[in-house]
Amino acid sequence: MKDKKYAHRLLLQNVSLSYGAMPVLQHLNLTVHSGEFVVIVGPSGCGKTTILNLLSGHIKPGLGVISREGVVRTVYQQDGLFPWLTVSENISMGLRSLKDAVQREKELQSLFDLIHLEDFKNHYPHELSGGMRQRAELARALAGDSDILLMDEPFSALDYQTRLRMRYELVRLLEKRPRTVVFVTHDIEEAAQLADRVLVLSKRPTTILQELQISAPKPRDLTDNEVINAMKEILERLGILKENIV
């Protein structure tokens, strides 16, 4: 694997963006440090996907500066794999920058070892379950020279139990292959179990309501005290506790 000497990171400085007359982001500042796992939560339509699109360079901001150091890859909610390629060919896409075929084969094998999908190497994505597809997509994003992963609700199309498993899976994969991650989710449990830092966003026009550091070691169980406390704090910020509603 490649040696990461410089601090790969993402930087949003005073970024604003509007769609037509509708301001979506206003004066947003965000720094993501190398190796950090940042989770973004916030109400639907507040601009989470928009932030990831800005970070990946897919859209340009109206105002402000964005900088990224390193190779950025996005993991989507679903259907990010190419349906005309087998699982193995899909994952090999992530190894395109490796020139040496032997090394590429070795890398591919080690990725398959990592995600436990050997038996489905030559299957096509439509022959896999949703969870298996997401694991394959994760492997593709982790392959080769990637530095930064942007994940847009990557587990939200999965059933609850698969989702719980995928969280541990992701932690395990990142332990083996550390990356800088920006992870968007609606799932507060997910945020509390995975994040080094949680950003709670406001409604549009969007600003960061609160930043929450969670320093407990990973993997974390859903019932760990730190996780429960973090969930409570996020819910409080989002105004979804009984004293706000009932």
Next chain:
Amino acid sequence: MASFNAEETLASVKKKQAATYKGNRWRVFVLPVIVFFIIILIWYCLVHFNIFPSYAMPSPGAVVKSFREDIMSGNLLNDMVASLWRVAVGFILSAVLGIPVGLWLGQHITARQAFLPLLNFARFLSPLAWIPFAILWFHIGDKPAVFLIFMATFFPLALAVMSAVATIPAIYFRVAKDYNYKGFELITKVTFPAVLPQIITALRVSYGISWIVIVAAEMVGCQDGLGYGIWEARNGLRLDSAACYMIVIGLLGMGIDRFLLQFSKIPKVRWGYER
């Protein structure tokens, strides 16, 4: 870790599909055979009760007899080869030009805006309307027929490929960008495979059109071919021979379509038909 029961699921699904398939298998063969015999019976009755004058209504027996004659004389085989050749040339020509044009139009909005009205106009123009031009430009022989097939299939094919490209989910191009697919490689490794299932369907449709057009085209511009055979039979009041040619046209058309259908079974495109 999570591959716990995935294999079992896949295996059991396949087994179930196989079971349903087996149960339906005999019906797929037997039912059409029953229909076939009913049609023959109706035909026989039409002849027997003299619904149409006998010179205009050949009996099944007469058709079988003329079938034997046409094979013996070598005419039928000769006409089949002639028609197949013209269809093959016209069809390949329109695929070789129509697919790239469709890919190009699908990717460039400006080009699409410029050419879409022309394509739609040409699509609704019956290819038979080109017959006078075909004959005056290319005289007789293979060329006018090939030209007519090209005119009949190029436009619908290019349009089908174009709209397939225009509706490729944006996510594929975003993924492609993440993994550094650019330029020619983007077209061959992303755009083309993404629309291949629809291209195969469009090719089947085009082939169906060419097979229909060839019969009409050969009635005017040719000295051989299956369409010419029917025209000859009409002129000689040999409707038994005409019916025999019709049967051959239908069977050949069906057979080749069956062959083209096999392309939709290759693994790289299966996904496109399973949603």
